[in-house]
Amino acid sequence: QSALTQPRSLSGSPGQSVTISCTGTSSDVGGFDHVSWYQQHPGKAPKLMIYAVTKRPSGVPDRFSGSKSGTMASLTISGLQAEDEADYHCCSYAGTDRNLIFGGGTSLTVL
Amino acid sequence: EAQLVESGGALVKPGGSVRLSCAASGLTFTNAWMNWVRQAPGKGLEWIGRIKSKTDGGTADFASPVKGRFTISRDDSKGTLYLQMNSLRIEDTAVYYCTTGSWGIFHAFDVWGQGTTVTV
Numbered sequence: 180q181s182a183l184t185q186p187r188s189l190s191g192s193p194g195q196s197v198t199i200s201c202t203g204t205s206s207d208v209g210g211f212d213h214v215s216w217y218q219q220h221p222g223k224a225p226k227l228m229i230y231a232v233t234k235r236p237s238g239v240p241d242r243f244s245g246s247k248s249g250t251m252a253s254l255t256i257s258g259l260q261a262e263d264e265a266d267y268h269c270c271s272y273a274g275t276d277r278n279l280i281f282g283g284g285t286s287l288t289v290l
Numbered sequence: 291e292a293q294l295v296e297s298g299g300a301l302v303k304p305g306g307s308v309r310l311s312c313a314a315s316g317l318t319f320t321n322a323w324m325n326w327v328r329q330a331p332g333k334g335l336e337w338i339g340r341i342k343s344k345t346d347g348g349t350a351d352f353a354s355p356v357k358g359r360f361t362i363s364r365d366d367s368k369g370t371l372y373l374q375m376n377s378l379r380i381e382d383t384a385v386y387y388c389t390t391g392s393w394g395i396f397h398a399f400d401v402w403g404q405g406t407t408v409t410v
Contacts, residue, residue, distance in 0.1 A: 230398035
């Protein structure tokens with residue numbers, strides 16, 4: 180099962196905005212509005228930040244936003260803060276055969 | 291507050307077996323579709339399987355790399371999820387998480403356990 184494609188690493192300065200891309204195909208990202216994003220700090224379990232492309236679970240700051248265009252989804256973090264330094268994983272529903280596909284993860288560094 | 295606690299991680303030889311458990315609390319376990327997600331060292335997350343609630347059929351689906359080797363079961367009376375892993379391979383070495391989505395969250399997971407490590 181092919182993973183979704185994410186940049187391996189990104190960096191930004193405090194206060195800046197960064198956008199993490201997640202590229203799939205018409206069979207996953209492009210075919211369903213079920214893209215989710217997870218934040219993971221070292222040694223910790225993932226935390227859901229965005230689901231259904233644009234929705235934020237209760238408690239997630241509105242600095243985090245999601246979008247999708249065609250077969251590419253994006254997570255944008257505005258007003259970058261030190262605690263945003265973490266790995267970010269995208270995930271897409273891919274139908275009843277493949278179910279859920281994750282990206283390889285992006286390591287975000289706050290300079 | 292919903293909580294999931296995995297256990298059963300072990301060091302096992304290739305070809306061996308291990309059973310992981312996941313104890314749930316603070317959520318309506320009987321209605322939950324429960325999933326297992328793993329993370330190999332230094333790698334991304336990988337969905338490996340899910341079991342539906344009994345009211346939705348109770349069937350399980352698996353990702354290709356583990357199909358035919360892993361099974362998922364649930365004991366709703368104990369609020370516990372299981373992952374039986376057979377014919378283990380070196381590439382099955384990972385942290386294994388059980389996870390689920392709260393009501394209204396589909397194909398995404400907002401409740402995670404702390405993970406348990408399987409080393410093959």
